[in-house]
Amino acid sequence: MANSTLQTDVVIIGGGGAGIPAAIEADKAGAKAIVLEAAAECGGTAAISGGGCCIVGTPLQKSQGIEDTPDLAFEDWVKWGGGAADEIWARFYLEHTLHDLYHWAETCGAKWVDMKFQEGNRVLRWHRPDNNGLGLMTALIKNAQALPNVTIMTSTKAGKLLTQDGRVCGVTATRNGETLEIRSKVVLVATGGFNSNLDMVLEHRPEFKKFKVMEGSGFGAKGEGHQMVKELGGYFTHMDCIWFYVYATPDYRDPQQRRGLVFRQVPGYIWFNQQGKRFHNESVTGGASATPALLRQNPPHAWALADTPMLAKIDVADPYYRRGDVIDRSKVEELLNNSPFIKKADSLEELGRKTGVEDINNFLAEVEDYNKCFDAGLEKEPRFGKSLKTSKKFDTPPYYAIQIFPLARKNFGGVKTDLHCRVLNKYFEPIPGLYAAGEVAGMAGGHINGKAGLEGTMLGPSIFSGRVAGAWAANEAGFGTGFIGNPNRPELD
Numbered sequence: 001m002a003n004s005t006l007q008t009d010v011v012i013i014g015g016g017g018a019g020i021p022a023a024i025e026a027d028k029a030g031a032k033a034i035v036l037e038a039a040a041e042c043g044g045t046a047a048i049s050g051g052g053c054c055i056v057g058t059p060l061q062k063s064q065g066i067e068d069t070p071d072l073a074f075e076d077w078v079k080w081g082g083g084a085a086d087e088i089w090a091r092f093y094l095e096h097t098l099h100d101l102y103h104w105a106e107t108c109g110a111k112w113v114d115m116k117f118q119e120g121n122r123v124l125r126w127h128r129p130d131n132n133g134l135g136l137m138t139a140l141i142k143n144a145q146a147l148p149n150v151t152i153m154t155s156t157k158a159g160k161l162l163t164q165d166g167r168v169c170g171v172t173a174t175r176n177g178e179t180l181e182i183r184s185k186v187v188l189v190a191t192g193g194f195n196s197n198l199d200m201v202l203e204h205r206p207e208f209k210k211f212k213v214m215e216g217s218g219f220g221a222k223g224e225g226h227q228m229v230k231e232l233g234g235y236f237t238h239m240d241c242i243w244f245y246v247y248a249t250p251d252y253r254d255p256q257q258r259r260g261l262v263f264r265q266v267p268g269y270i271w272f273n274q275q276g277k278r279f280h281n282e283s284v285t286g287g288a289s290a291t292p293a294l295l296r297q298n299p300p301h302a303w304a305l306a307d308t309p310m311l312a313k314i315d316v317a318d319p320y321y322r323r324g325d326v327i328d329r330s331k332v333e334e335l336l337n338n339s340p341f342i343k344k345a346d347s348l349e350e351l352g353r354k355t356g357v358e359d360i361n362n363f364l365a366e367v368e369d370y371n372k373c374f375d376a377g378l379e380k381e382p383r384f385g386k387s388l389k390t391s392k393k394f395d396t397p398p399y400y401a402i403q404i405f406p407l408a409r410k411n412f413g414g415v416k417t418d419l420h421c422r423v424l425n426k427y428f429e430p431i432p433g434l435y436a437a438g439e440v441a442g443m444a445g446g447h448i449n450g451k452a453g454l455e456g457t458m459l460g461p462s463i464f465s466g467r468v469a470g471a472w473a474a475n476e477a478g479f480g481t482g483f484i485g486n487p488n489r490p491e492l493d
């Protein structure tokens with residue numbers, strides 16, 4: 001028996017990258033919406049993300065002389081997705097990114113500041129907002145908080161979906177030890193992915209059971225929404241398409257050591273395997289390149305070698321290592337000095353010994369070869385073609401070896417939805433009253449990326465599908481016209 005019952009038009013479960021835009025759209029349509037967020041604050045994984053979004057044909061691209069079109073981006077997208085992308089959703093997203101993501105986010109107060117190259121794209125199209133994911137989400141959350149029809153309930157964890165006469169009609173929740181029932185005309189699940197639930201990762205990638213892999217998404221990405229939808233017969237697809245990164249080391253502060261810490265901004269480093277050999281161009285770090293290379297090693301882990309100046313700007317993608325958006329250097333030092341997965345030594349030989357590499361001569365020879373490239377004035381080292389522009393000789397002790405393992409970061413598969421974000425059952429028929437958007441729906445529609453993502457293709461589609469879902473959920477509840485976007489077709493402008 002619930003302690004209290006609330007009533008609304010649309011319940012949105014999850015106040016992150018998809019849930020907040022959904023609430024903004026529901027309000028715009030005139031529907032009352034309640035957002036349930038398990039954490040003390042909204043933002044989810046989106047707020048700790050790099051914030052990069054794959055967007056096509058933008059003023060920022062034009063200012064740098066880049067000609068990009070949805071057609072060009074679509075070709076890159078489908079090719080990179082290895083034949084597994086949902087082409088209809090990919091097309092729908094790409095056609096709409098300019099107006100319905102880039103300009104829309106600007107109207108909410110976000111600012112796009114620069115772009116970065118990402119593997120698989122023929123042109124720059126990964127757009128970064130000011131202050132990364134935190135900046136983008138702060139702007140969207142502020143908007144949602146100011147809306148008259150939106151109620152945001154933080155520290156409120158949704159439990160079970162409620163049904164009546166074959167329709168989803170609400171959800172149970174807990175808040176401060178109280179149980180609640182929120183009754184609604186429709187429910188939208190926007191609970192994110194499952195990469196902070198190692199058991200679920202291993203269930204879908206059982207071949208990893210014999211290796212160490214780590215949890216690496218936001219803290220709320222436990223797959224709870226997946227469970228809710230599964231109980232009502234939602235059809236899940238591409239669940240094994242998990243995007244792993246390898247530049248991550250175990251979080252030694254996690255008692256179970258399931259969680260990993262992604263570290264960035266160490267472009268000088270090189271990686272060596274347990275035999276003491278390099279195996280990859282370390283400047284190519286994507287999930288479709290570095291990850292398979294690491295997984296081919298025996299055992300499938302590596303050591304990232306750096307000297308002291310190379311670690312000056314290291315950034316650890318975890319809230320503990322930051323004050324807002326600023327790196328907390330003392331916490332980073334604490335990690336470097338205390339983690340059993342990080343070795344430190346005054347000589348390379350001693351470091352090699354501490355890592356336990358099988359052949360220390362291999363390791364020393366690799367470093368010597370690499371250092372010689374600088375004496376020869378080379379632009380790239382010849383073994384794997386790593387650019388030496390942002391690198392230097394290993395010459396300033398103490399030296400560090402950071403042990404790296406695969407880390408599950410993003411889910412490219414999830415619950416199948418139609419283009420209105422209605423959850424489909426195994427007969428590909430909508431489950432009445434149930435919507436899903438964001439990473440629980442493989443970012444959008446079930447599997448918008450396929451086997452690999454061009455980057456910026458997780459947050460962008462999560463926000464976009466959140467908007468689409470919010471508008472159509474409101475429509476089913478009796479408000480507004482559903483999502484009417486503005487495609488990137490200059491001839492229509």
Ligand SMILES: Cc1cc2nc3c(=O)[nH]c(=O)nc-3n(C[C@H](O)[C@H](O)[C@H](O)COP(=O)(O)OP(=O)(O)OC[C@H]3O[C@@H](n4cnc5c(N)ncnc54)[C@H](O)[C@@H]3O)c2cc1C
Nearest residue numbers: 014016017018038044045050052158192220438439458459
């Ligand atoms: C460190 C990092 C960096 C990233 N950088 C990028 C990037 O630069 N570009 C990109 O495209 N993608 C990036 N991603 C991926 C991207 O951030 C996610 O795919 C995106 O945020 C998913 O949005 P979402 O709304 O589905 O999930 P989230 O943003 O995680 O929101 C889900 C919310 O649901 C809440 N929730 C879960 N269960 C419940 C429950 N039972 N009751 C109530 N609330 C619940 C969670 O607490 C959370 O707040 C990154 C991911 C990580 C981990």
